[in-house]
Amino acid sequence: MIMLRSRRFLPSTSLLAAFEAVARTGTVTAAARELDLTQSAVSRQIKALEEQVGVELFIRERQTVRLTVAGDSYAREIREALRRISNASLNLRANPHGGTLNLAILPTFGTRWLAPRLGRFLAANPGVTINLATRLSSFDFRLDSIDAAIHFGHPHWPGAELAFLMSEKTVPACSPEFRDCYAIKEAPDLLGVPLLHLNTRADAWEQWFAGNDVAFQNVHGMLFDQFATAAQAATAGLGVALLPTFLIQDELKRGDLVAAVGREMESSGRYYLAYPPERADYAPLMAFRDWIVREASRDGGTACAGTVLSSIMQTK
Template identity: 35%
Template structure:
């Protein structure tokens, strides 16, 4: 038996977290504010964890709940798509995409509506994974990773540049001003296990030796957590510009230094070499075009 929470509780949590309001979630779901609150409490009891924390007069998802939200939203989307396929079994085509969770949440999902508008009968099914594609056991049509990939019968194609530089919340920058790269040697730094060498690469690009580099700072399991911590003013993170561009444009994050910028291999998409699946190539071509359209230069 799968340990599944009640569907109504999941729907209430997903709507409240996505819309940022219990009242707006109640309007969308056609229930009362109290019903949404009770459903969220039921889910919190089921999970044994708080899903929201106070902020101002409202409540926002906790860091763990934000990650859970991405999975729940994707699961509800898949459930809805599966239901549609049962109603019209021959009309929906599926592209299974293996993708890293942070890139899915911060870059791909915010842009997927454009693809869905252009291709309304194609379902993009996202399956998050950090495993190397040559070892993946799950079936997939397309894989997206932050490096070139190698798998027999597939082609790896670069589609998005990945420049990186330090970012922080404006409030932290006011308390801890940074005018030169050396200022960051004494600043609170945020690290992640999924990008363990980010600060090392940046400081080396800034001309510092390994012996000069700071060894402290908060460490998070996932890069998404490090970026969320930066947004909350907990420290400076090395921001991959494709993933923080919206936050920089909105002023939620600031890049205090224009450089140096270090660039990784960039994001690549892996797809079948024979190109026999037209639906897969529709998605790949859109992905490449979207990557070329995105401006990854710092603001």
């Protein structure tokens, strides 16, 4: 009885696809054209869906339709559900033997540190396919089709386990022309120049000045959402950015960026691999976790690299 009752509220994908298409396009005609059906067929599917769920989803006005309040809310959830089903089918087709790992990455870490190394992992694990998606902040694994994520910050992610990867050091970096133009020699000199900020680390400059015993009142400047764009702005002479040294090795070697002052500082945050505990035994994730811990340790992670920390709290 429980199974039958649940199936009552599980409409067929054809009904849901018709509803989503009408909700998105705004007309039965456009939806019918997209689905290669007749208008009357689409209208019948919408009516059948409304009868099944027992709620009116559209307001019909002459030749047009518009979503009800309930229909609009339903459409948002159905669209996401259909997207996830489509992605799951695509992943299955791309890797019919299984072994797909959906990984959320921090953009600059992913492109500059992880991507150049992924070939080694894939060569050692030929049955695994990795899909990368950018995420700038923590999210609820229960609501996202992600198996694991690269996390920077403190060892806390509600509902997840964390494997320590590495720490980082940052340096105030700018173009050599900018440093010479402003005659920057000591840490206090940076109070008088344009500073570039990362919006996910809004207090980084304050921590740097405090750590170098430089008194300050307010620290202002341009905001960026990624290290890559901040590094490019610093290279272009727009200011000084606090950048992780391991992410700007190429710019430093070429001389595009230089240390405005030689004062590296270890960040209070650390890099971790986060994943939901119910995926901890998933073979592709286990292989990736072991591999990335070794890679991070080889690149300067501390002796405790790989320590698994629990942060099992329900997200409210």
